[in-house]
Amino acid sequence: MTLISNTAAYKWYPVYTQPRAEKKAFQTLVNKGIEAYLPLHRQMKQWSDRKKWVEEPFIKSYLFVHITEQQKTEVLMTRGIARFIYFSNTVATMPDRQIADLKLLLASPYELEITEENLQPGEKIIIKAGPLKGMTGDMVSYRSQKQLVLKLENLGCSILVNVAASIIDRF
Template sequence: MAGDKLTRAWYALHTKSRFENVVNEGLERKTLDVFLPKITVKSRRRDRHKMIRVPLFPGYVFVRTDLNPYEHIEILKTTGAVRLIGSTRGPVPIADGTIASLKIMVSTDGEVITGTRFKKGDRVMVISGPFAGVTGIFSSYRGDGRVIVNIEALGQFAAVNVDAADVEKLPEILS
């Protein structure tokens, strides 16, 4: 970067699990430009049926910086911050247009659906509900927060329609 002028850009900052709000507030206290996109979802708790605000991208916040050494260290020293996302050459900037689009999406009351959670063929486990403990292969999204999971038994497949919130992807090593 010798001779290059530092330019401000948006970067994705990986956080500790469930530390998005802590990191967001810590960076705001340091007067840094930070963005934590949140969406409204129905609470997963059985005893409550209320709407709550959760991060659109769990484990990440966006921060605008020119990556000068002082500011870079201040970002990483923030409680709950892990690292700026990038390659071996360093943090990779995110286009301003992408951040602007995210800001528009989360500012509306419309439902925001994230579709990268499961891919067809992913090994998944049902973690709650009547099929809790069942492992299978993700088949498809059905709409209204429902997914189809194929379960193999005795050389045949059976499919169950379950709530997407009740399903988690299994790590590759357990597949």
């Protein structure tokens, strides 16, 4: 009989939060000892009297939890969490690689755009230099520009990244 590693039981799950409750729900999960990831990006906000850089959730009303099957109830009992995301009638999971790619993208200096449009897959490419080196995705033409697309399949959205043609290879 073989023992399964304890880390194998942990999976990334996307959860849907109540509107504008992402940061509070994230902090509550962390306080409970649950590993969570809330993708944030800096954005310039303008009010009538001032401008200020603020960190906004990159994917509105979503955050990700790295939990075991047994911890699902604890997550759902967290204030601000509405529900788990379902895909084909089962709770959706995110591959570790997609979470790592998302973290890498948000840490990069590239301008990112999230879209819910159903973008058609193009050539498979790999980035060969820079902060995104090793990342793979699809090349698409979007708004007459060639862009790398990281598809978050179970969320029904894609992240568009403008990258220079000189740092990509086809595979």
